[in-house]
Amino acid sequence: MAKSTEEQKRQRAAKCALRSALEAEADDRRRRERDEQWKREGTRLTWAEYAAGEPCRGCGQPMTDELGSWPPLMKLSEAEKREYEEADKKFRERHADCRNSRWTVSGSRLTHCCFCCPPPPLGPKQVEKLARLFASGPSREERKKDLDSWDLTLRCDHVVACIQHRENTHVSTRVVECPECGERRGVVSSERAGPAYRDDETIRERAAASRERLAQELTAAEAKLTRQQKNAAATQRRIAGLQEQLGSEP
Numbered sequence: 081m082a083k084s085t086e087e088q089k090r091q092r093a094a095k096c097a098l099r100s101a102l103e104a105e106a107d108d109r110r111r112r113e114r115d116e117q118w119k120r121e122g123t124r125l126t127w128a129e130y131a132a133g134e135p136c137r138g139c140g141q142p143m144t145d146e147l148g149s150w151p152p153l154m155k156l157s158e159a160e161k162r163e164y165e166e167a168d169k170k171f172r173e174r175h176a177d178c179r180n181s182r183w184t185v186s187g188s189r190l191t192h193c194c195f196c197c198p199p200p201p202l203g204p205k206q207v208e209k210l211a212r213l214f215a216s217g218p219s220r221e222e223r224k225k226d227l228d229s230w231d232l233t234l235r236c237d238h239v240v241a242c243i244q245h246r247e248n249t250h251v252s253t254r255v256v257e258c259p260e261c262g263e264r265r266g267v268v269s270s271e272r273a274g275p276a277y278r279d280d281e282t283i284r285e286r287a288a289a290s291r292e293r294l295a296q297e298l299t300a301a302e303a304k305l306t307r308q309q310k311n312a313a314a315t316q317r318r319i320a321g322l323q324e325q326l327g328s329e330p
Contacts, residue, residue: 094268098268100254101234101235101254101265101266101268102266104254104255104267105235105255105264105266107254108254108255108264108266111195118198121137123137124137124198125137125143125200127201127202127203127204130200130201137198138193138197138198139174139175139192139193139196141190141192142190143188143190143192143200144185144187144188145188145189146188147189148187148189149186149187149188150164167191174193175193175195175196178195179195180194180195181194183199185200224276225277227244227245227275227276228244228246228248228272228273228274228276229241229243229273229275230242230244230271230272230273231271231272231273232256232267232270233268233269234258234266234267234268236258236261236265238258238260238265240257240258240259241273242256242270250270251267253267254266254267255267
């Protein structure tokens with residue numbers, strides 16, 4: 081079988097990326113419709129309702145059974161294993177069409193669906209702890225120094241900017257708002273453009289960031305070419321020396 085050409089590989093990769101973007105858009109619409117339904121029907125519990133023992137409004141089950149968390153699977157007894165498998169079977173039957181993962185409350189063996197069961201609300205102590213955590217972090221000005229801008233090419237071929245921390249090696253966001261289309265579009269590809277903010281802390285325009293990235297790539301390419309030329313020159317001198325030695329032998 082003949083090997084695929086680079087162009088054929090590129091075309092297949094592009095089709096795969098487009099298909100993934102379309103699937104992401106469909107999933108995004110599904111989740112937004114669910115969120116609207118939760119909001120419209122008041123599906124989420126308040127902290128007071130949760131503390132009072134109100135059941136999950138998504139599946140109707142209690143939020144917790146207070147039986148304690150499951151032991152590690154390898155340490156389940158035979159009876160616990162049968163109980164676990166039966167609970168897992170019932171969960172899959174109840175949520176066969178949800179196509180999602182599951183969550184559980186610490187200290188409980190009941191599992192809830194991440195798609196149709198809203199997660200439990202944050203308690204006052206959790207809110208207070210998070211507030212302290214955010215307050216103890218670096219200032220907004222300091223955080224700006226660690227942010228990079230990425231160019232996201234969308235399914236509609238428009239390009240939008242995305243800002244995230246520099247330690248991220250890729251963009252995990254699959255769907256974003258396209259300002260030109262006025263619709264949420266799937267991300268086909270992403271490319272790091274460079275620092276998101278200038279030294280004066282104003283946001284860097286996407287075109288300027290792209291130019292800086294290209295300039296950096298050009299500098300790196302020129303440096304690589306210089307190294308290759310030096311290596312080639314050294315190799316050429318070596319060849320000339322060997323030829324000279326060979327010609328001087330009787």
